[in-house]
Protein backbone atom coordinates (compact mmCIF):
# COMPACT_ATOMS: atom_id res chain seq x y z
CA UNK A 1 0.00 0.00 0.00
CA UNK A 2 1.39 3.45 -0.83
CA UNK A 3 2.72 5.36 2.16
CA UNK A 4 0.57 8.50 2.19
CA UNK A 5 -3.12 8.77 2.84
CA UNK A 6 -5.46 11.70 2.41
CA UNK A 7 -9.12 11.87 3.39
CA UNK A 8 -11.22 14.00 1.04
CA UNK A 9 -14.93 13.97 1.81
CA UNK A 10 -16.28 10.64 0.59
CA UNK A 11 -12.86 9.62 -0.75
CA UNK A 12 -9.78 8.24 0.97
CA UNK A 13 -6.80 8.54 -1.37
CA UNK A 14 -3.59 6.49 -0.91
CA UNK A 15 -0.46 7.52 -2.81
CA UNK A 16 3.32 7.69 -2.55
CA UNK A 17 5.47 10.74 -1.94
CA UNK A 18 6.43 12.39 -5.21
CA UNK A 19 3.18 11.38 -6.88
CA UNK A 20 2.03 14.13 -9.19
CA UNK A 21 -1.49 15.17 -10.09
CA UNK A 22 -3.09 13.89 -6.87
CA UNK A 23 -4.89 17.23 -6.50
CA UNK A 24 -6.18 16.97 -10.05
CA UNK A 25 -7.46 13.44 -9.42
CA UNK A 26 -9.23 14.48 -6.22
CA UNK A 27 -10.86 17.46 -7.97
CA UNK A 28 -12.08 15.19 -10.75
CA UNK A 29 -13.48 12.70 -8.27
CA UNK A 30 -15.48 15.45 -6.59
CA UNK A 31 -16.67 16.65 -9.98
CA UNK A 32 -17.80 13.13 -10.87
CA UNK A 33 -19.52 12.85 -7.51
CA UNK A 34 -21.62 15.91 -8.33
CA UNK A 35 -22.65 14.80 -11.77
CA UNK A 36 -22.62 11.05 -12.32
CA UNK A 37 -25.78 9.13 -11.48
CA UNK A 38 -26.40 11.49 -8.60
CA UNK A 39 -30.15 11.39 -8.92
CA UNK A 40 -30.14 7.71 -9.66
CA UNK A 41 -28.69 6.05 -6.60
CA UNK A 42 -29.13 6.14 -2.84
CA UNK A 43 -26.45 7.31 -0.42
CA UNK A 44 -22.92 6.45 -1.35
CA UNK A 45 -20.38 4.92 1.02
CA UNK A 46 -16.79 6.08 1.39
CA UNK A 47 -14.70 5.30 -1.67
CA UNK A 48 -11.05 4.27 -1.49
CA UNK A 49 -8.65 5.32 -4.22
CA UNK A 50 -5.13 3.87 -4.52
CA UNK A 51 -2.61 5.51 -6.83
CA UNK A 52 0.22 3.06 -7.51
CA UNK A 53 3.72 4.24 -8.32
CA UNK A 54 5.15 0.80 -8.87
CA UNK A 55 4.16 -0.73 -12.19
CA UNK A 56 4.41 -4.35 -11.09
CA UNK A 57 2.40 -3.85 -7.94
CA UNK A 58 -0.20 -2.01 -9.99
CA UNK A 59 -0.39 -4.86 -12.53
CA UNK A 60 -0.75 -7.40 -9.71
CA UNK A 61 -3.54 -5.33 -8.12
CA UNK A 62 -5.37 -5.06 -11.47
CA UNK A 63 -5.12 -8.78 -11.98
CA UNK A 64 -6.42 -9.61 -8.51
CA UNK A 65 -9.35 -7.20 -8.92
CA UNK A 66 -10.56 -8.72 -12.15
CA UNK A 67 -9.01 -12.20 -12.53
CA UNK A 68 -11.33 -13.17 -15.40
CA UNK A 69 -10.25 -10.26 -17.55
CA UNK A 70 -7.34 -11.25 -19.77
CA UNK A 71 -6.49 -7.60 -20.48
CA UNK A 72 -6.71 -6.32 -16.90
CA UNK A 73 -2.95 -6.14 -16.16
CA UNK A 74 -2.41 -4.07 -19.29
CA UNK A 75 -5.15 -1.56 -18.79
CA UNK A 76 -3.65 1.91 -18.32
CA UNK A 77 -7.01 3.27 -17.25
CA UNK A 78 -7.23 1.94 -13.77
CA UNK A 79 -9.92 -0.33 -12.45
CA UNK A 80 -12.72 -0.25 -9.92
CA UNK A 81 -14.06 -3.10 -7.84
CA UNK A 82 -16.53 -2.73 -5.01
CA UNK A 83 -15.84 0.80 -3.81
CA UNK A 84 -12.12 0.74 -4.56
CA UNK A 85 -10.54 2.53 -7.50
CA UNK A 86 -6.90 1.90 -8.41
CA UNK A 87 -4.82 3.64 -11.04
CA UNK A 88 -1.27 4.43 -12.07
CA UNK A 89 -1.27 8.11 -12.93
CA UNK A 90 2.21 7.99 -14.47
CA UNK A 91 0.87 5.83 -17.31
CA UNK A 92 -1.96 8.18 -18.10
CA UNK A 93 -1.90 11.21 -20.34
CA UNK A 94 -3.47 13.93 -18.18
CA UNK A 95 -5.91 14.80 -20.95
CA UNK A 96 -7.55 11.38 -20.58
CA UNK A 97 -7.96 11.64 -16.84
CA UNK A 98 -11.40 13.36 -16.68
CA UNK A 99 -13.01 10.66 -18.80
CA UNK A 100 -11.31 7.83 -16.96
CA UNK A 101 -12.15 9.13 -13.51
CA UNK A 102 -15.80 9.52 -14.46
CA UNK A 103 -15.89 6.03 -15.94
CA UNK A 104 -14.34 4.35 -12.89
CA UNK A 105 -16.34 6.47 -10.48
CA UNK A 106 -19.53 5.27 -12.21
CA UNK A 107 -18.35 1.68 -11.66
CA UNK A 108 -17.93 2.37 -7.94
CA UNK A 109 -21.41 3.90 -7.74
CA UNK A 110 -22.86 0.88 -9.56
CA UNK A 111 -20.99 -1.51 -7.25
CA UNK A 112 -22.13 0.39 -4.16
CA UNK A 113 -25.74 0.21 -5.34
CA UNK A 114 -25.98 -3.41 -6.45
CA UNK A 115 -23.61 -4.84 -3.82
CA UNK A 116 -21.57 -7.87 -4.72
CA UNK A 117 -23.95 -9.12 -7.39
CA UNK A 118 -22.19 -9.52 -10.71
CA UNK A 119 -23.83 -7.49 -13.47
CA UNK A 120 -23.56 -8.39 -17.13
CA UNK A 121 -20.67 -6.35 -18.47
CA UNK A 122 -22.76 -4.82 -21.23
CA UNK A 123 -24.82 -3.14 -18.50
CA UNK A 124 -22.01 -2.12 -16.13
CA UNK A 125 -19.69 -0.92 -18.91
CA UNK A 126 -22.59 0.63 -20.77
CA UNK A 127 -23.52 2.70 -17.73
CA UNK A 128 -19.89 3.72 -17.11
CA UNK A 129 -19.55 4.75 -20.77
CA UNK A 130 -22.85 6.58 -20.68
CA UNK A 131 -21.73 8.48 -17.56
CA UNK A 132 -18.68 9.54 -19.53
CA UNK A 133 -20.40 10.15 -22.86
CA UNK A 134 -17.77 8.01 -24.54
CA UNK A 135 -17.80 4.37 -25.64
CA UNK A 136 -14.13 3.95 -26.46
CA UNK A 137 -12.14 3.76 -29.70
CA UNK A 138 -14.95 2.09 -31.68
CA UNK A 139 -17.41 4.83 -30.79
CA UNK A 140 -19.09 5.88 -34.03
CA UNK A 141 -17.65 2.95 -35.97
CA UNK A 142 -20.39 0.38 -35.45
CA UNK A 143 -21.93 -0.95 -38.61
CA UNK A 144 -25.43 -2.25 -39.33
CA UNK A 145 -25.57 -6.05 -39.29
CA UNK A 146 -22.10 -6.38 -37.74
CA UNK A 147 -22.94 -6.10 -34.06
CA UNK A 148 -21.67 -8.71 -31.60
CA UNK A 149 -24.82 -10.59 -30.48
CA UNK A 150 -25.96 -9.82 -26.93
CA UNK A 151 -25.20 -13.34 -25.67
CA UNK A 152 -21.61 -13.09 -26.99
CA UNK A 153 -20.84 -9.68 -25.54
CA UNK A 154 -19.69 -10.96 -22.12
CA UNK A 155 -16.98 -13.15 -23.67
CA UNK A 156 -15.92 -10.34 -26.00
CA UNK A 157 -15.38 -7.99 -23.03
CA UNK A 158 -13.07 -10.53 -21.42
CA UNK A 159 -11.17 -11.67 -24.48
CA UNK A 160 -7.80 -10.65 -25.84
CA UNK A 161 -9.17 -9.47 -29.20
CA UNK A 162 -8.83 -5.72 -28.77
CA UNK A 163 -11.01 -4.88 -31.79
CA UNK A 164 -13.85 -7.04 -30.47
CA UNK A 165 -13.51 -5.54 -27.01
CA UNK A 166 -13.63 -2.02 -28.40
CA UNK A 167 -16.69 -2.99 -30.39
CA UNK A 168 -18.63 -4.28 -27.38
CA UNK A 169 -17.76 -1.18 -25.32
CA UNK A 170 -19.27 0.98 -28.06
CA UNK A 171 -22.27 -1.34 -28.28
CA UNK A 172 -22.79 -1.27 -24.52
CA UNK A 173 -22.66 2.51 -24.62
CA UNK A 174 -25.24 2.59 -27.40
CA UNK A 175 -27.57 0.18 -25.55
CA UNK A 176 -27.52 2.11 -22.27
CA UNK A 177 -27.80 5.45 -24.09
CA UNK A 178 -30.90 4.14 -25.84
CA UNK A 179 -32.31 2.92 -22.53
CA UNK A 180 -31.80 6.34 -20.93
CA UNK A 181 -33.09 8.14 -23.99
CA UNK A 182 -36.29 6.06 -23.99
CA UNK A 183 -36.93 5.68 -20.25
CA UNK A 184 -34.86 8.36 -18.53
CA UNK A 185 -31.99 8.37 -16.04
CA UNK A 186 -34.46 7.58 -13.26
CA UNK A 187 -35.17 4.22 -14.88
CA UNK A 188 -31.46 3.44 -14.79
CA UNK A 189 -31.28 4.26 -11.08
CA UNK A 190 -34.41 2.25 -10.43
CA UNK A 191 -32.92 -0.69 -12.32
CA UNK A 192 -29.75 -0.62 -10.20
CA UNK A 193 -31.70 -0.34 -6.96
CA UNK A 194 -33.90 -3.30 -7.92
CA UNK A 195 -30.83 -5.38 -8.73
CA UNK A 196 -29.35 -4.37 -5.38
CA UNK A 197 -32.57 -5.51 -3.68
CA UNK A 198 -32.24 -8.97 -5.20
CA UNK A 199 -34.26 -8.89 -8.43
CA UNK A 200 -32.96 -10.87 -11.37
CA UNK A 201 -31.82 -8.82 -14.35
CA UNK A 202 -34.94 -9.80 -16.27
CA UNK A 203 -37.27 -8.88 -13.40
CA UNK A 204 -35.49 -5.57 -12.84
CA UNK A 205 -35.37 -4.70 -16.54
CA UNK A 206 -39.07 -5.41 -17.01
CA UNK A 207 -40.06 -3.43 -13.91
CA UNK A 208 -37.77 -0.44 -14.48
CA UNK A 209 -37.38 -0.27 -18.23
CA UNK A 210 -40.47 -2.14 -19.46
CA UNK A 211 -38.45 -4.53 -21.61
CA UNK A 212 -35.83 -7.19 -21.05
CA UNK A 213 -32.28 -7.02 -22.36
CA UNK A 214 -33.13 -8.80 -25.61
CA UNK A 215 -35.98 -6.42 -26.34
CA UNK A 216 -33.62 -3.50 -25.70
CA UNK A 217 -31.13 -5.09 -28.09
CA UNK A 218 -33.80 -5.54 -30.77
CA UNK A 219 -34.96 -1.96 -30.31
CA UNK A 220 -31.38 -0.78 -30.69
CA UNK A 221 -30.93 -2.77 -33.89
CA UNK A 222 -34.07 -1.18 -35.32
CA UNK A 223 -32.80 2.36 -34.71
CA UNK A 224 -31.96 4.36 -37.82
CA UNK A 225 -28.23 4.29 -38.54
CA UNK A 226 -26.43 7.51 -39.27
CA UNK A 227 -23.65 6.98 -41.77
CA UNK A 228 -21.18 4.37 -40.58
CA UNK A 229 -21.66 5.29 -36.95
CA UNK A 230 -23.66 3.79 -34.15
CA UNK A 231 -27.43 4.15 -34.26
CA UNK A 232 -27.85 7.44 -32.50
CA UNK A 233 -30.99 7.99 -30.46
CA UNK A 234 -32.11 11.61 -30.84
CA UNK A 235 -31.10 13.73 -27.87
CA UNK A 236 -28.52 11.25 -26.57
CA UNK A 237 -25.11 12.33 -25.38
CA UNK A 238 -23.24 10.13 -27.85
CA UNK A 239 -20.50 11.98 -29.65
CA UNK A 240 -19.89 10.00 -32.85
Ligand SMILES: [Zn+2]
Pocket residue numbers: 103107124125128
Ligand atom coordinates in the same frame (compact mmCIF):
# COMPACT_ATOMS: atom_id res chain seq x y z
ZN1 LIG B 1 -15.36 0.08 -17.26
